[in-house]
Amino acid sequence: MQAFTKAREAFQDLNRRLLREEARKLGERLRDGKITPAQFQAGMEKELKSSVVAAYRFEVKHKLTDGDLARVNGVLERQGAYLHGFVKAVGETPPGDWIPARAELYAGAAREAQTEGRFEAADDTAEWLWSGPDGPESCEECLDLIGTTRTVAEWRDSGDRPGGMTCGSNCRCELG
Numbered sequence: 001m002q003a004f005t006k007a008r009e010a011f012q013d014l015n016r017r018l019l020r021e022e023a024r025k026l027g028e029r030l031r032d033g034k035i036t037p038a039q040f041q042a043g044m045e046k047e048l049k050s051s052v053v054a055a056y057r058f059e060v061k062h063k064l065t066d067g068d069l070a071r072v073n074g075v076l077e078r079q080g081a082y083l084h085g086f087v088k089a090v091g092e093t094p095p096g097d098w099i100p101a102r103a104e105l106y107a108g109a110a111r112e113a114q115t116e117g118r119f120e121a122a123d124d125t126a127e128w129l130w131s132g133p134d135g136p137e138s139c140e141e142c143l144d145l146i147g148t149t150r151t152v153a154e155w156r157d158s159g160d161r162p163g164g165m166t167c168g169s170n171c172r173c174e175l176g
């Protein structure tokens with residue numbers, strides 16, 4: 001069990017790191033004018049999809065059902081809406097390093113999908129605590145949640161996920 005937990009964390013870390021790297025590269029190409037905003041958006045959607053599906057699938061360990069696909073699509077739709085706003089901002093703000101930096105935050109989506117998968121694999125009535133650094137490294141949304149205990153079903157319905165809050169991939173919170 002311990003070995004599996006370690007293997008799982010290693011896989012999820014790697015998956016997030018790869019998404020972060022791909023997002024940064026796409027952001028740099030957009031900053032440098034090598035790709036258009038539309039190409040950036042299409043590239044990000046592709047990277048997000050493969051990473052989010054992998055993160056989710058690794059947790060549930062079964063063939064994805066319609067319900068699973070709906071949850072995965074929920075994560076992708078939420079990210080797609082942010083992405084749309086981001087691409088719009090790129091058109092209105094001078095290009096700079098803020099573009100790859102902000103693109104990297106999308107790696108939080110893989111963490112969000114991992115948590116979705118963990119909810120599905122867990123008992124609905126299990127009580128999970130949200131923990132994290134109680135300091136400036138946490139965003140306001142996370143600070144409000146740190147120390148909160150809810151059942152798995154309540155967390156799932158709340159929509160609150162480490163990686164899915166304002167701090168994105170910078171989130172250092174844990175839920176479990």
Ligand SMILES: [Zn+2]
Pocket residue numbers: 132138139142162163165167170171172173
């Ligand atoms: Zn956080």
